[in-house]
Amino acid sequence: MMLQTRDLAIGxxxxxxxxxxxxxxxxxxxxxxxxxxxxxxxxVGKSTLLRTLGGGQQPLAGxxxxxxxDVARLKPQERxxxxxxxxxxxxxxxxxxxxxxxxxxxxxxxxxxxxxTADDHSIIARALDAVKGAELAEQPVAELxxxxxxxxxxxxxxxxxxxxxxxxxxxxxxxxxxxxxxxALLKRLARTTELAILVSTHDLDLALRNCDRFWLMSRxxxxxxxxxxxxxxxxxxxxxxxxxxxxxxxxxxxxxEASHGTSVYVPGSSAPAIWLRRALTRAGYxxxxxxxxxxISHRQNDRGSSWRLQIQDQTSRHATIExxxxxxxxETT
Amino acid sequence: MSQLAGxxxxxxxxxxxxARLKRREYAGARPALLLLLLALLGFLLLLxxxxxxxxxxxxxIVTVLLGGQADHLSWTNIVLKFRLPKTATAALAGMALxxxxxxxxxxxxxxxxxxFVLGVSSGASLGVALVVLGSGAVGGALLAGLGLAxxxxxxxxxxxxxxxxxxxxxxxxxxxRSSVTLLVLGLMFxxxxxxxxxxxxxFALPERIQAYINWTxxxxxxxxAAQLPILALxxxxxxxxxxxxxxxxxxxxxxxxxxxxxxxxLQWTRLVIILATALLxxxxxxxxxxxxxLGIAVPHLCRGLLGTSDHRLLLPxxxxxxxxxxxxxxxxxxxxxxxxxxxxxxxxxxxxxxxxMLVVLRHARGVA
Numbered sequence: 001m002m003l004q005t006r007d008l009a010i011g012x013x014x015x016x017x018x019x020x021x022x023x024x025x026x027x028x029x030x031x032x033x034x035x036x037x038x039x040x041x042x043x044v045g046k047s048t049l050l051r052t053l054g055g056g057q058q059p060l061a062g063x064x065x066x067x068x069x070d071v072a073r074l075k076p077q078e079r080x081x082x083x084x085x086x087x088x089x090x091x092x093x094x095x096x097x098x099x100x101x102x103x104x105x106x107x108x109x110x111x112x113x114x115x116x117t118a119d120d121h122s123i124i125a126r127a128l129d130a131v132k133g134a135e136l137a138e139q140p141v142a143e144l145x146x147x148x149x150x151x152x153x154x155x156x157x158x159x160x161x162x163x164x165x166x167x168x169x170x171x172x173x174x175x176x177x178x179x180x181x182x183x184a185l186l187k188r189l190a191r192t193t194e195l196a197i198l199v200s201t202h203d204l205d206l207a208l209r210n211c212d213r214f215w216l217m218s219r220x221x222x223x224x225x226x227x228x229x230x231x232x233x234x235x236x237x238x239x240x241x242x243x244x245x246x247x248x249x250x251x252x253x254x255x256x257e258a259s260h261g262t263s264v265y266v267p268g269s270s271a272p273a274i275w276l277r278r279a280l281t282r283a284g285y286x287x288x289x290x291x292x293x294x295x296i297s298h299r300q301n302d303r304g305s306s307w308r309l310q311i312q313d314q315t316s317r318h319a320t321i322e323x324x325x326x327x328x329x330x331e332t333t
Numbered sequence: 334m335s336q337l338a339g340x341x342x343x344x345x346x347x348x349x350x351x352a353r354l355k356r357r358e359y360a361g362a363r364p365a366l367l368l369l370l371l372a373l374l375g376f377l378l379l380l381x382x383x384x385x386x387x388x389x390x391x392x393x394i395v396t397v398l399l400g401g402q403a404d405h406l407s408w409t410n411i412v413l414k415f416r417l418p419k420t421a422t423a424a425l426a427g428m429a430l431x432x433x434x435x436x437x438x439x440x441x442x443x444x445x446x447x448x449f450v451l452g453v454s455s456g457a458s459l460g461v462a463l464v465v466l467g468s469g470a471v472g473g474a475l476l477a478g479l480g481l482a483x484x485x486x487x488x489x490x491x492x493x494x495x496x497x498x499x500x501x502x503x504x505x506x507x508x509x510r511s512s513v514t515l516l517v518l519g520l521m522f523x524x525x526x527x528x529x530x531x532x533x534x535x536f537a538l539p540e541r542i543q544a545y546i547n548w549t550x551x552x553x554x555x556x557x558a559a560q561l562p563i564l565a566l567x568x569x570x571x572x573x574x575x576x577x578x579x580x581x582x583x584x585x586x587x588x589x590x591x592x593x594x595x596x597x598x599l600q601w602t603r604l605v606i607i608l609a610t611a612l613l614x615x616x617x618x619x620x621x622x623x624x625x626x627l628g629i630a631v632p633h634l635c636r637g638l639l640g641t642s643d644h645r646l647l648l649p650x651x652x653x654x655x656x657x658x659x660x661x662x663x664x665x666x667x668x669x670x671x672x673x674x675x676x677x678x679x680x681x682x683x684x685x686x687x688x689x690m691l692v693v694l695r696h697a698r699g700v701a
Binding site for chain 2: 075077078079080087093097100104112139140160
């Protein structure tokens with residue numbers, strides 16, 4: 001099932017004042033089997049968009065269509081069968097096992113007491129397997145880590161057997177390995193099932209590696225496309241434009257503007273050369289494309305490794321990047 | 334459809350025995366304790382019927398309960414007119430307060446929430462205060478001269494006050510969006526009404542104040558056999574309504590946003606929760622006075638005992654434990670073999686608080 005918006009406007013109604021419109025005229029599509037990253041600066045309205053798509057908030061104008069039906073008009077239970085959500089903070093309910101937490105995902109499908117059938121149990125078991133969380137089933141949720149609880153929340157959303165899954169910064173409180181794991185999990189889910197997943201995140205690098213498409217949200221509009229296209233045509237850079245930061249198209253990441261006027265040439269593409277470039281960028285030097293006045297290169301011989309700093313005719317050798325940077329700084333200021 | 338959405342094969346579903354699946358679903362819970370609570374309730378009911386200032390043999394009590402006649406007519410009267418209504422009132426009030434406390438704590442996601450947070454007891458106390466303190470000569474004569482009718486008037490006043498305040502809360506609840514707003518409004522309403530009661534007290538005659546204070550002590554003995562069905566009707570319908578709420582309540586454990594995403598109709602759920610609380614608490618407060626402590630303590634006791642937050646177990650648990658605690662309190666308040674009767678509210682808090690502290694502390698260690 002496809003989620004699409006027709007001339008959607010999102011924001012907040014205010015009494016006696018004009019509406020606070022965060023974005024308008026949105027015509028977006030979320031297709032089965034794709035993982036879409038929702039990216040944009042803080043305060044631009046990503047959470048509002050996700051809430052509006054999920055039916056938790058009324059649109060200011062336009063419609064959100066789930067297949068043929070309007071999300072805002074669906075009965076809550078019917079909506080829950082088609083659409084699941086995961087938010088930033090995983091709740092920490094006391095005295096609840098991981099299994100019971102995931103079982104809550106069966107709510108839209110069970111009777112008034114929430115009794116689980118054999119089918120329900122095997123769907124829960126598979127949802128737990130899908131997030132590699134089977135060992136969390138009998139543990140109390142309150143004793144789990146943030147990452148483990150978020151895993152269970154995703155398993156709960158899976159157990160809901162929806163067609164669409166909306167996630168609002170699910171990785172915000174997680175450490176790096178857990179973030180990588182979570183994004184990879186979402187990508188795998190989109191690939192192996194027909195689930196359509198929309199995930200908002202500030203993790204550009206992970207989003208670039210995993211998402212099939214981006215929805216780039218800036219003031220009042222959203223641009224959709226493949227991440228790579230958006231990187232090349234400058235949209236990515238424009239969306240996050242800020243004083244002193246620019247999007248490096250070659251590296252696919254945001255970098256601080258060079259604060260020195262000095263540019264340094266580093267030859268080669270070996271690991272030492274790459275790390276040296278990172279060190280130079282960090283210290284605020286620009287990287288020259290071609291050999292010039294200043295050059296640093298890595299040397300490896302039987303006496304070990306060293307760094308050769310050349311400034312016009314003067315050359316010096318240093319044992320570490322740190323020493324080379326210090327020498328460079330002495331010479332250039 | 335997704336791969337996960339596909340029907341599981343019989344082999345997959347049949348692989349794991351049903352009992353093990355149940356164990357997983359209720360991992361960490363102790364559902365068997367419900368049976369223990371039920372047995373305890375039966376025992377306490379009998380004890381409450383058997384004990385009193387007049388000593389009546391147990392088999393005589395059973396005879397009377399089964400519709401027979403005791404050896405002495407007075408025994409039949411004592412059992413049917415005094416002990417049975419008092420016992421039933423205590424059990425019903427305990428159930429009502431325990432369950433409504435659970436509803437409030439889950440809905441507001443606040444361990445300090447209790448049945449009276451929405452201002453029921455404030456509304457009831459204002460009704461009573463108006464009658465007792467503010468009714469002037471006519472009301473005073475009524476209360477002094479009519480005795481039983483005076484009690485009835487108090488019950489009616491408390492009931493009207495409680496019903497009025499709950500109607501107000503329901504109207505507000507249908508409009509505001511967040512449960513926190515509702516909680517703050519309920520508390521403010523309580524303070525407002527409390528101030529009015531204080532004002533009435535300030536200008537009232539001392540003997541009238543005593544009558545008001547007696548009402549605030551709480552009692553299970555004021556309900557006559559004729560009034561009992563009214564109380565029972567309110568409490569049982571409130572309990573039935575609560576039973577229909579187990580699924581929304583379980584979903585609300587994850588917060589309102591997640592509950593909505595699980596298909597819960599938040600606005601309806603909130604109104605039904607408040608309606609159930611209103612039915613449970615306003616009748617009890619009208620007939621028994623503002624009984625503190627039970628409503629806040631019983632849900633904690635239940636979670637600690639049953640080791641779960643699943644309302645399919647907690648709701649019957651709060652019912653049984655509430656009735657048990659109320660019966661215990663009533664028994665202790667009357668101190669068998671002694672003519673002294675302690676105020677009910679004193680007993681519930683004085684003896685109940687340490688017990689709950691113990692349970693909560695033990696249970697907190699288990700979690701941390």
